[in-house]
Amino acid sequence: MFNKVVIFGVGLIGGSFARGLKQAGAVRHVVGIDRSAGSAERALELGIVDEVGTGPEAVADADLVLLATPVAQTGHILASLLPHLGPQTIVTDAGSTKTDVAAAARAALGDRVAQFVPGHPIAGRETNGPDAAIADLYQGKKFVVTPLAENRADDVERVGRAWQACGALVHRLTPEEHDKVFAAVSHLPHLLAYALVDDIANKPHADMLFQYAASGFRDFTRIAGSSPEMWRDISLANQSALLAELEAYMTQLTTLRARLAAGDGAGLEAVYGNAQRARRQWIEAIEAAEAPPPDTAE
Amino acid sequence: MFNKVVIFGVGLIGGSFARGLKQAGAVRHVVGIDRSAGSAERALELGIVDEVGTGPEAVADADLVLLATPVAQTGHILASLLPHLGPQTIVTDAGSTKTDVAAAARAALGDRVAQFVPGHPIAGRETNGPDAAIADLYQGKKFVVTPLAENRADDVERVGRAWQACGALVHRLTPEEHDKVFAAVSHLPHLLAYALVDDIANKPHADMLFQYAASGFRDFTRIAGSSPEMWRDISLANQSALLAELEAYMTQLTTLRARLAAGDGAGLEAVYGNAQRARRQWIEAIEAAEAPPPDTAE
Numbered sequence: 001m002f003n004k005v006v007i008f009g010v011g012l013i014g015g016s017f018a019r020g021l022k023q024a025g026a027v028r029h030v031v032g033i034d035r036s037a038g039s040a041e042r043a044l045e046l047g048i049v050d051e052v053g054t055g056p057e058a059v060a061d062a063d064l065v066l067l068a069t070p071v072a073q074t075g076h077i078l079a080s081l082l083p084h085l086g087p088q089t090i091v092t093d094a095g096s097t098k099t100d101v102a103a104a105a106r107a108a109l110g111d112r113v114a115q116f117v118p119g120h121p122i123a124g125r126e127t128n129g130p131d132a133a134i135a136d137l138y139q140g141k142k143f144v145v146t147p148l149a150e151n152r153a154d155d156v157e158r159v160g161r162a163w164q165a166c167g168a169l170v171h172r173l174t175p176e177e178h179d180k181v182f183a184a185v186s187h188l189p190h191l192l193a194y195a196l197v198d199d200i201a202n203k204p205h206a207d208m209l210f211q212y213a214a215s216g217f218r219d220f221t222r223i224a225g226s227s228p229e230m231w232r233d234i235s236l237a238n239q240s241a242l243l244a245e246l247e248a249y250m251t252q253l254t255t256l257r258a259r260l261a262a263g264d265g266a267g268l269e270a271v272y273g274n275a276q277r278a279r280r281q282w283i284e285a286i287e288a289a290e291a292p293p294p295d296t297a298e
Numbered sequence: 299m300f301n302k303v304v305i306f307g308v309g310l311i312g313g314s315f316a317r318g319l320k321q322a323g324a325v326r327h328v329v330g331i332d333r334s335a336g337s338a339e340r341a342l343e344l345g346i347v348d349e350v351g352t353g354p355e356a357v358a359d360a361d362l363v364l365l366a367t368p369v370a371q372t373g374h375i376l377a378s379l380l381p382h383l384g385p386q387t388i389v390t391d392a393g394s395t396k397t398d399v400a401a402a403a404r405a406a407l408g409d410r411v412a413q414f415v416p417g418h419p420i421a422g423r424e425t426n427g428p429d430a431a432i433a434d435l436y437q438g439k440k441f442v443v444t445p446l447a448e449n450r451a452d453d454v455e456r457v458g459r460a461w462q463a464c465g466a467l468v469h470r471l472t473p474e475e476h477d478k479v480f481a482a483v484s485h486l487p488h489l490l491a492y493a494l495v496d497d498i499a500n501k502p503h504a505d506m507l508f509q510y511a512a513s514g515f516r517d518f519t520r521i522a523g524s525s526p527e528m529w530r531d532i533s534l535a536n537q538s539a540l541l542a543e544l545e546a547y548m549t550q551l552t553t554l555r556a557r558l559a560a561g562d563g564a565g566l567e568a569v570y571g572n573a574q575r576a577r578r579q580w581i582e583a584i585e586a587a588e589a590p591p592p593d594t595a596e
Contacts, residue, residue, distance in 0.1 A: 122510065122512050123512075124513075124514075141512075142510065142512075144510070171510075181506060181507055181510050182510065184498055184501070184507050185498065185507050185508075185510055185511040185512070185515050186511075186512070186514060186515065188494070189494065189514060189515055189518045189519075190514070191554060191558075192490060192494065192518075192551075193518060193573070194569055194570045194573040194574070195547065195550045195551055195554055195569065195573070196486070196487065196490065196547065196550075196573075197572075197573035197574075197576055197577050198550065198569045198570075198572045198573040198576070199546060199547055199550045200482055200483065200576070201572060201573065201576035202572075203482070206576070208479060209479055209482050209483050210483070210576075210580045210583070212420065212440065212442070212469075212479045212480065212483055212484075213483040213484075213580065214420050214421075214439075214440075214483070214484070215422075216422075216484060216487060216488070216520070216521045217483050217484065217487055218581075218584075219517040219518070219520045219521070220487045220490075220491060220517070220518055220520070220521060221487075221573075221577055222514070222517045222518070223514045223517070223518060224570075224573045224574060224577050225574060225577055225578065225581075226574070227574075228567050228570035228571035228573075228574050229567065231566075231570050232563050232566045232567040232570060233563075235558060235563075235566050236558075236561060236563050236566070239558060239559075239561065242558060243555065243558055243559060246551065246554070246555055246558065247555070248497060249493065249494065249497055249551075250548065250551055250552075250555070252493045252494075252496065252497045253490075253493055253544065253547075253548055253551075254548075256489060256493055256544070257541065257544055257545070257548070260489075260533060260534075260537060260540060260541055260544065261537075261541060263534060263537065265530050265531075265533075265534050268529075268530045268533050268534070269526050269527065269530040271492055271493065271496045272492045272496075272522075272526035272529050272530060273526035274495075274496045274499060274500075275491070275492040275493075275494075275495035275496040275499065275519075275522045275526075276492070276495075276522060276523060276524070276525075276526050278495055278496070278498070278499035278504070278508075279495050279519055279522050279523050280523065282508045282511065283516075283523075285508070286516075
């Protein structure tokens with residue numbers, strides 16, 4: 001049970017965390033702070049938070065502070081709350097990149113950095129803001145905690161328990177592992193989807209092309225509907241891992257281009273077939289993990 | 299009204315065409331022919347066809363013949379039915395590529411090629427075979443007719459009316475236009491999705507990567523669950539248009555790589571933002587087209 005939780009950013013991510021903790025009866029009092037006064041008031045009105053905080057002094061007697069704000073603001077917010085940070089307070093975040101967040105935390109908190117336990121909940125919806133926040137957003141989803149060498153084991157445990165209360169499954173990676181993994185399975189696909197839609201939109205016959213785009217194109221490009229500012233920041237924050245993945249992918253495309261130009265059907269089919277098999281195994285593994293255990297299925 | 303329709307390939311595409319015509323009361327008798335005797339019998343059992351044809355002589359007194367078979371078989375099937383083709387019979391197809399089909403038809407049918415009207419219904423499902431066939435698969439979807447210079451206007455009309463009876467909206471492109479359009483909005487995305495999944499599956503830490511892949515990755519790669527053989531054939535059949543699109547896309551990635559390496563946030567955001575806007579406009583246009591007309595909405 002947390003006595004007081006302070007959340008910076010009461011939109012989808014922060015608001016759903018508050019709702020999840022409340023639904024689990026895991027928090028007594030939630031204070032919300034948001035750049036947008038309207039969002040903070042709306043979160044209060046919706047019962048997501050119990051109080052609107054006016055500044056970083058709100059963290060003074062908190063058990064837990066969550067930064068659910070754009071990653072680029074992490075250092076600035078941490079620096080602002082440092083003077084008010086009590087020795088018992090743990091600070092965590094929900095950013096999509098972790099090595100930059102760890103570096104920002106070290107720079108901002110100095111010898112208090114042990115109190116900052118970085119993390120990343122792997123969940124989202126297509127909508128944003130306090131009205132999009134739901135108690136079960138994290139139910140069955142992964143929360144990746146990426147502890148710093150300085151963190152106390154108890155504090156890492158405690159952050160994990162908060163997300164578990166929201167229904168999440170806690171995984172642990174180093175910040176560097178985290179950023180390599182998400183460069184491959186999230187950041188690169190976003191860049192590729194944006195690149196394709198922009199490529200098509202810039203062609204002289206773009207209207208005709210879009211007219212014939214169907215459901216496969218719609219799914220393939222769904223992530224290109226995401227916030228350009230947020231994905232610019234993620235791309236830059238994870239620059240080196242994303243560059244490495246992009247280069248590996250371009251090498252792969254160079255191979256496929258050569259096979260296509262040579263009319264090498266077997267060579268194309270080898271790639272297509274391997275991809276189809278790997279994807280099917282992945283989907284089967286997801287479905288097996290999501291199926292109710294046999295004992296409770298009755 | 300068609301008196302007799304013969305369908306080669308009674309799976310999802312051919313079977314749904316038969317069901318759509320029957321539901322509209324637009325056909326008296328449907329004959330199904332399939333490489334797989336099991337599929338043909340199953341289509342009969344399900345009432346998709348009224349008769350299982352045993353060979354190309356079944357086309358003798360047909361009004362309309364649909365080839366719903368892999369594109370690579372088009373020439374062979376057309377050659378086999380030529381000796382039995384009456385002067386009143388129109389033949390059409392449902393292949394995903396059209397210039398190769400047009401060339402195969404000219405080679406196989408010679409001076410009877412005017413009787414072949416190529417086309418492509420833009421519809422699909424994730425399942426296949428006669429059991430997947432449904433009467434409303436084409437409802438509200440596009441059917442692209444790609445007439446040959448040799449075709450009679452009446453015959454082109456007649457093929458269009460058959461698909462309209464299934465609920466489709468008839469569009470007209472030349473075979474070359476068709477292949478350029480679908481290289482951009484369908485064939486290239488398939489190649490890109492296969493390439494990404496194969497790239498990840500071949501990494502030493504593939505299991506770890508797939509473990510953290512989430513819904514964005516799932517949507518982005520959904521088309522990599524498609525048949526590798528079919529997409530190998532489509533890639534080769536539309537080789538030159540697909541190569542041109544792939545090269546334009548690789549140029550786009552080269553630009554993005556340079557911007558990422560230079561830490562050029564504004565340059566990345568320009569591409570991401572343009573893509574997001576273009577996609578939003580496209581989705582809005584689709585939704586407007588799919589909304590019921592105001593007069594019928596009460």
